[in-house]
Amino acid sequence: MKRIPFNRTTTHYDERVTQIDEKICELIKQRKEISDNNPGYPPFEYITNWAEKFTLYEDQLKSVFGTLWNEEVYRPIVEPSGFRLNLPVLKSIEINNQIYSVISIRQYSNASVVIFNKDWDNTNDFLDNKLTHTTFELFINEYYNCSMISGAGGDGHFHYNFTVSPPLPDDFSGVDLIFKERFIPLIENKTGIEIVIHL
Known part of the structure; x- marks a missing residue:
């Protein structure tokens, strides 16, 4: 943030x-x-x-x-500057009846912004006593620093924006985006859900 x-x-x-x-x-x-x-x-x-x-x-x-x-x-957060282009990704994976997706990546001169989405059937949300607040961390490898800069949603949809610095290459084929879900407040225990989007 x-x-x-x-x-x-x-x-x-x-x-x-x-x-x-x-x-x-x-x-x-x-x-x-x-x-x-x-x-x-x-x-x-x-x-x-x-x-x-x-x-x-x-x-x-x-x-x-x-x-x-x-x-x-x-850790200092890089503020994206010098917009260059949008790169389509259109990758998704389903886990426990929830769809996790990366639709696009915005390329800047000093960073990339990865747009990550979570979608689910929310018709039973108010009946589910096990609902907890969670957030996500993005990890690529030791070379890249990743930080969530914004996130919002509701009614079956959440989206998160992550900065990645230095920027990803325009040809990001073979890169794995690893999203790890964790509880709020940020305690040590993660939810165990790890989403890997292979580019």
Whole structure:
């Protein structure tokens, strides 16, 4: 999603803590390196003990570690610019009576935008107590950064726009678009549904 610019919460800053703040940044980097950038989330009992030991608020620590765990949401998002052309895709797959499709890809000078759709029979939606809110992540390979920039829908249809940078080649034959569904809020467990659109 497009990110709201972050503004400083106050103009006050005590320069005496500068070295401590720099050390915090160094420790975050060290934490990523030791864990191969997959540190997970500490058990709540650890957080409770640390809060007591260092006289801190538990919920504040939970928020800090939640921010550190979900690092990818802070990756800079490329804003598409310099529109070039629309490339038709017209690929779909059906899973559990739901149609997932990519109709087209918009090509820009600095990125691609993949338009992903989900369609289903919604006549029983209000009767289904198991309905949950989900979203999707797009993965191609380590070379491409993918971010969802918008999504909306209802009444049996959802659509999502993903930026891909650097842009996909105009001849994208052989590329696999892998869409992974996950619950909202963004907890670790995914729904298990993985949609692969082979271009």
